[in-house]
Amino acid sequence: MNNALRTLDTPVIKDWIDYNGHLNDAYYLVIFTKATDALQDYLGLTLEHIQTTGETLFTVATHMLYTQEVGLGEMVNVNTHLLETDNKRMRIFHTMHNAQGDQLASVEMLFLCYNLQLKKVSNFSEMMQASLAKLQAQQADLPWPDSAGKGIALKRS
Secondary structure, eight states, rough: OOOOOEEEEEEOOOGGGGGTTOHHHHHHHHHHHHHHHHHHHHHOOHHHHHHHHHHHHEEEEOOOOOOOHHHHHTTEEEEEEEEEEEESSEEEEEEOOOOOOOEEEEEEEEEEEEETTTTEEEEOOOOHHHHHHHHHHHHHTOOOOOTTTTOOOOOOO
């Protein structure tokens, strides 16, 4: 059963295309960031909540894999899997697909809960803890992504 959360559908626009005629590597992250914004809204971490409480997310690590070229005008979608969470961290895995369902890219991201009013890392609010627990329960049957937790290395002989 696929319980990944669909967080974004977007066309690839001309401004995102590079001199090689495909999606520039920086714009993969733009797309994934838009998906993260949608995830935050889904969890209740809306702009209003951020402005009222100061609770927000700061990205502390990102590991992206480019699987397939993406062209101008192509429709892409992003699915999001909450890998793990604790009282102040959230680790997610986004996958980008085309309309045919082919995986185009993925990114693993680690976030810290940060309070803008206190100017320090803090524990998630009760609302966020409940939202994260609910999403984690909904996604309990999702398989662990093969590339999650993997670094970058050249094979040594």
